[in-house]
Structures are given as C-alpha cells and as structure tokens.
Amino acid sequence: EKLNFLKNLGLLRFRKKCEKNIERLKELVLLDELHINEPKVFHDFHKEISTREYTQKDFEHLELWQQLYYEQLFEALGYSKNKDIMLKLSKAADIKFLKSVDQLTKEKIESILFHISGLFPDVIDIPNEETSEYMRTSLDLWSSVKSNYDSGLLNKNDWNFFKQRPQNFPTIRIAAGVRLLEKIIIHEQFIRIINIFKQYSDTNKLITKLRNEIIIKREGYWAGHYNFNKETKTKLNYFIGLGRADEIVINILLPIFSVYFEIFGNKDLSQKVLDLFLNYYQKEGNHLVDQVNDTLGLKNEKFRSVYYQGMIDLFRNYCIKNKCMECEIGKQVFS
Secondary structure: OHHHHHHHHHHHHHHHHHHHHHHHHHHHHHHHHHOOOOOOOOOOHHHHHHHOOOOHHHHOOHHHHHHHHHHHHHHHHOHHHHHHHHHHHHHHOOHHHHHHOOOOOHHHHHHHHHHHHOOOOOOOOOOOHHHHHHHHHHHHHHHHHHHHOOOOOOOHHHOOOOOOOHHHOHHHHHHHHHHHHHHHHHOOHHHHHHHHHHHOOOHHHHHHHHHHHHOEEOOOHHHOEEEOOEEOOOOOOEEEOHHHHHHHHHHHHHHHHHHHHHHOOOHHHHHHHHHHHHHOEOOOOOHHHHHHHHHOOOOHHHHEHHHHHHHHHHHHHOHHHOOHHHOHHHHHHHO
C-alpha cells in the first residue's frame, strides 16, 4: 500500500511537470508572435495566453522546444542557490539570439554567457598567464557579437558562491551548460533524442543512450579552475556526472518528450516515455529520499524513479505540511 501511494504521487508529480511544460510552451509561442523579450511582459500577457486558441501548428518550431529544454537545464544546473539566476540567463541569452550568431562555436557560447551573466571580471586585474590568455580570447569573441545583443546584462552580485562546494560554483555550472548548449544548437541534440526514442525499445539501452547525451566530461580552462584565476586543487573528472544526468533525464527530458510526442499525436512514443519513467532506476540516491525511504521501512525502492519522485512529493506536500490525515499512509498509522 505504501508503494502504491508513492507510485501515484510519482505519477502525479510527472504529470504536473508535463502541464507546466505546456503552459511554458504557450508563453513562448505568444512571446515569439508579439516579438517580446522577457522579462518585459505586458500586464495582460497571461490573459492573452488563456484566451488564445492553440493548434498543433503553433508548436512546430524546433526553437520553441530547444528554448524550453535550455531553460530547464540551466535552472536544474543552478541547484537551489542559483536556479533563478541561471533561468534568467537562459532567457537573456536565448536560443534565438545564440542561433543568430555567425559561425557559432562552443567558445563563443561560453564567452557570451559569461559576459551576459555579469561574472566576467574586470580586465584591470592582472591574472596568471593561462587566465590572461583565456580572458583575451573571450573578450575578442564577445566583441564580435555584442553589437547584436539588445537585452540587458545580469548583476554579478546576484550569483551565489557562499557556502557552495567549488564544483557547484556558478562558473562551473555555466561551463557545464555551455557544453549542453553546444549539443543542443550545433549538434541538434533535440532531434537526436527523438530518434533515440524511436530507435531503441530495450529499456537499459534507452537509459544508457539518454544518460550519455547529458553526461559531460571535464575539459578546457574550467576543468582546472573553479573561478577566474582560481585553480582547483584537483582536476574535475566531469562537469555533469552520472547522478546529475539521471536527475536531468527524469525531471526534464522525460516530461518534455512526453509532451512533445503527445502534441504531435505519437501516442506509442508518449507511452514509451511514461513506461521508461516507471521502470527507470537511478544510480545515486538523495539525502532527503534516503530519509523518507528509511522512515517508511523500505529497501532499495528509492532507486526506482517513480518511487524516488513520489517520496519527494510525499515529503514536500504532506510531511512538512503536517497533512498526515490526508496521506494514505498517515490515515492508516494514526486512525
């Protein structure tokens, strides 16, 4: 009975993510039609969304899906301390702007994001040779594109470094995001993932392929630095490792592609996405989920994603709100 309740909560959480995706897609369609850059949104914007009728044709542009995917990736990479500002960055340096840049490369994307984020340091500081070379190159790249950028820059004081482990510094998270953006824009990752769902039926192969799309090995300047001119004591192995890749697949990829296949009438693939969610086993745990799992007297169920998500929902929407008598488990314990 406990597992059944957790499964229902996990599915409910998945469905909420899908509904949130649909609402954001509608916003993106309207923003594009009205040629509005966020956050400058007029006061009747949400009224327009609710009264406008949408058709399948409205969602055909690949850029819409890439932007939705990009925003959620950056929000997730920001963790709890920097998720809001990472989301702002993905809206400021949006897919449309990045695609408008001539001969876009990973290095250009990195330069653009660090300058727009406000984190790029003043050149007055005299750093070591490696940093000096990196900054000179980045400045040259930014100079070649900044005249085409007409949105504002973010404030460096809004980024949170305090009490963060160096590998979770926003500089490293942006470097990770840059490499995912390279896959999205330059290597057409969204289309590739569609083809992965079409091509693979074996659950384990499908999971491996999706994980490999998200895992990012360390490279370049940020493999050995956690901030400008601040070297790491040990080189990072990964910008995004297996545990974080699982989180992104479960919380971002599956809900987005469930909606994508549903909108375009491919019910078999939409069902395949849902089945994968129900049968996905994550490699790493989570402190909160570990506690809920132990409190409920369960064993290794916490690694199965539908239960993992259910435990998060149980904790956030029942336990900490003292809604014991509205919880199927609480009703039996306390009645």
